[in-house]
Amino acid sequence: MSATATPLIAMAPARRASAGLWSNALYRLRRDRLTLAAATTLTVLVVLSILAPLLAEHVFDRSFEQQDLLKTYHPPTLDPPAYLLGGDELGRSQVVRLLYGGQVSLFVGFVAAFMNLTIGIGLGLISGYFRGPVDDVITWFITTLNSIPIIFLLIIITTLFAPGALTLTIIIGLLFWTGITNFVRGQTFALREREFILAARTIGAASWRIMFRHVLPNILPLIFVLLAIDIGTIILAESALSYLGLGIVPPTPSWGNMLSNASTYFSRAWWLVVSPGATIFLTVLCLYLIGDGLRDALDPRLKGAS
Amino acid sequence: MSLTPTQTQDQKEAFIQRGRSTASAGSGRNLLEVSALKMHFPLTQGIIFQRQVGAVRAVDGIDFFVEKGETLGLVGESGCGKSTTGRAILQLYKPTGGSVKFEGTELTTLGGEQMRKMRRKMQMIFQDPYASLNPRMTVGNIIGEPLEVHHLAAGKAKTERVQELLRIVGLNPYFTNRYPHEFSGGQRQRIGVARALAVEPDFIVADEPISALDVSIQAQVINLLEELQEKFNLTYLFIAHDLSVVRHISDRVAVMYLGKIVELADRIDLYERPLHPYTQALLSAVPIPDPAVEQKRKRIILTGDVPSPVNPPTGCRFHTRCWKAQQICSEVDPEFIEHAPRHWAACHFPGA
Numbered sequence: 313m314s315a316t317a318t319p320l321i322a323m324a325p326a327r328r329a330s331a332g333l334w335s336n337a338l339y340r341l342r343r344d345r346l347t348l349a350a351a352t353t354l355t356v357l358v359v360l361s362i363l364a365p366l367l368a369e370h371v372f373d374r375s376f377e378q379q380d381l382l383k384t385y386h387p388p389t390l391d392p393p394a395y396l397l398g399g400d401e402l403g404r405s406q407v408v409r410l411l412y413g414g415q416v417s418l419f420v421g422f423v424a425a426f427m428n429l430t431i432g433i434g435l436g437l438i439s440g441y442f443r444g445p446v447d448d449v450i451t452w453f454i455t456t457l458n459s460i461p462i463i464f465l466l467i468i469i470t471t472l473f474a475p476g477a478l479t480l481t482i483i484i485g486l487l488f489w490t491g492i493t494n495f496v497r498g499q500t501f502a503l504r505e506r507e508f509i510l511a512a513r514t515i516g517a518a519s520w521r522i523m524f525r526h527v528l529p530n531i532l533p534l535i536f537v538l539l540a541i542d543i544g545t546i547i548l549a550e551s552a553l554s555y556l557g558l559g560i561v562p563p564t565p566s567w568g569n570m571l572s573n574a575s576t577y578f579s580r581a582w583w584l585v586v587s588p589g590a591t592i593f594l595t596v597l598c599l600y601l602i603g604d605g606l607r608d609a610l611d612p613r614l615k616g617a618s
Numbered sequence: 619m620s621l622t623p624t625q626t627q628d629q630k631e632a633f634i635q636r637g638r639s640t641a642s643a644g645s646g647r648n649l650l651e652v653s654a655l656k657m658h659f660p661l662t663q664g665i666i667f668q669r670q671v672g673a674v675r676a677v678d679g680i681d682f683f684v685e686k687g688e689t690l691g692l693v694g695e696s697g698c699g700k701s702t703t704g705r706a707i708l709q710l711y712k713p714t715g716g717s718v719k720f721e722g723t724e725l726t727t728l729g730g731e732q733m734r735k736m737r738r739k740m741q742m743i744f745q746d747p748y749a750s751l752n753p754r755m756t757v758g759n760i761i762g763e764p765l766e767v768h769h770l771a772a773g774k775a776k777t778e779r780v781q782e783l784l785r786i787v788g789l790n791p792y793f794t795n796r797y798p799h800e801f802s803g804g805q806r807q808r809i810g811v812a813r814a815l816a817v818e819p820d821f822i823v824a825d826e827p828i829s830a831l832d833v834s835i836q837a838q839v840i841n842l843l844e845e846l847q848e849k850f851n852l853t854y855l856f857i858a859h860d861l862s863v864v865r866h867i868s869d870r871v872a873v874m875y876l877g878k879i880v881e882l883a884d885r886i887d888l889y890e891r892p893l894h895p896y897t898q899a900l901l902s903a904v905p906i907p908d909p910a911v912e913q914k915r916k917r918i919i920l921t922g923d924v925p926s927p928v929n930p931p932t933g934c935r936f937h938t939r940c941w942k943a944q945q946i947c948s949e950v951d952p953e954f955i956e957h958a959p960r961h962w963a964a965c966h967f968p969g970a
Contacts, residue, residue, distance in 0.1 A: 612753065
């Protein structure tokens with residue numbers, strides 16, 4: 313078809329071709345050094361945790377439960393490498409325990425947060441978009457869940473199921489999503505009144521399409537930040553839960569129980585507190601930075617690409 | 619077949635109805651027929667047991683038709699229910715009462731899926747070009763979405779169609795990968811127009827499409843809309859509050875006041891011989907670009923504010939501000955009747 317009106321803007325050569333939000337985000341992420349550094353650090357932590365059995369056997373020559381009562385509270389040293397981060401109250405290698413602890417903590421953190429996110433986003437979108445009776449039921453459920461003392465609920469669950477990392481993950485995953493739902497619901501409330509949502513309805517878009525193509529992309533950047541906070545909270549919550557005898561049972565280490573355990577010996581062996589503390593700090597910091605970087609990368613209004 | 623008394627009664631009433639020649643009278647040329655359309659927004663009180671304490675009568679029983687290929691202008695002060703009318707017609711709000719017939723199909727009773735399919739034939743251009751485009755979608759995705767939704771084109775054909783649409787509305791076809799924020803107000807409004815055109819609709823509700831734009835851009839968009847109407851044989855319901863723009867673009871004009879249409883006539887008829895005092899007051903406010911005439915222009919200045927649509931005045935809704943109001947005006951709601959051929963007004967003392 314021939315042009316009806318002469319283009320107002322002289323034909324400019326097309327800029328860097330892109331398929332949309334995600335490819336643009338990827339392009340921007342590749343130039344964001346801080347986020348890349350955080351992602352690299354987190355990847356290293358994850359890989360080291362996965363390789364924990366190999367490293368324990370070949371590098372440190374210690375299993376995580378191997379005790380050496382002559383080396384209790386051994387200060388950090390390079391020789392032997394097993395005491396790189398010192399020895400704990402039973403003379404176990406802190407570094408090996410930290411690696412194994414990573415397996416548990418990162419698994420619980422990521423998997424439970426992912427479950428929280430799935431339930432939270434799904435229910436939040438449905439509740440905020442459809443409102444009315446659907447919203448009433450979901451809100452009622454959340455209020456009820458939140459009003460039950462969580463400790464009480466956990467004690468009941470502990471008696472019903474065998475404690476362990478997997479049980480802990482599922483319990484956290486199924487119980488801690490209410491905050492995300494409330495957040496997503498609130499954002500959806502605000503967004504659904506925007507004119508571009510009305511425009512989407514005018515062109516005949518179905519509800520699922522409006523929820524996932526119009527509402528979700530507009531709250532996704534905030535969800536990434538929320539996810540980073542959630543994983544951090546879960547890693548810390550795990551230690552509290554383990555203390556109750558729910559979840560990680562000693563001698564299996566997790567960052568959380570190592571930290572709470574070491575607090576008793578702080579005056580004798582400060583390094584026992586510092587190493588899990590610093591690791592948790594580093595992990596959460598990396599997650600925040602990644603969440604922040606993703607938020608910026610997904611915002612088309614911020615310049616920097618193309 | 620003998621007629622029962624009730625049937626004869628019905629037929630007699632139907633005849634009277636036809637004789638009265640309501641503004642929404644059916645005829646083959648009408649694309650859209652609206653009758654007794656009501657849109658009330660409930661006001662509720664209480665937290666757990668919500669009870670309705672009243673309603674905002676945004677649109678309170680209006681009748682009109684839109685003929686194929688014409689532009690019907692809808693004017694009125696802000697808050698009089700113009701936009702609500704447009705949205706209720708497109709079933710973006712569920713009307714409280716009345717009927718909306720599009721090409722003979724009753725829209726108010728259509729199910730969700732059927733209505734979704736009907737949306738191919740009727741589209742909307744929004745007032746605010748900044749708010750009506752999703753900030754996280756590229757222009758290509760925005761214009762391509764209706765094609766996807768109605769399975770009109772996919773893959774390469776979709777890209778080509780999007781580029782063609784951009785060309786039609788006067789934008790660079792290589793802009794598909796850009797985001798709305800990279801455009802000016804006028805360009806954004808063109809994107810909105812391209813999105814509406816994507817499904818090749820017959821009817822477009824233009825909801826104040828130029829009032830958010832810079833004055834220098836308004837004429838461009840108006841010309842574009844006129845061009846497109848000619849090219850694609852479009853029918854417009856053009857909602858605006860700028861009387862000179864409405865005069866320029868409309869074939870017929872309807873004037874709304876507080877949820878009701880008070881006057882509806884052909885453009886020239888309405889501007890030359892307004893019957894309703896509200897229309898007269900509105901028209902007297904339009905400045906004339908000739909200093910000599912402008913000096914002599916007599917303005918009718920209305921006193922007071924527009925009454926609340928929650929609690930509209932009894933009788934004629936305009937009587938609280940009308941300089942011609944008599945006893946009857948506050949008691950009897952004037953009927954919307956045809957005072958001259960194709961010239962309807964709701965007033966007890968029209969034209970006087």
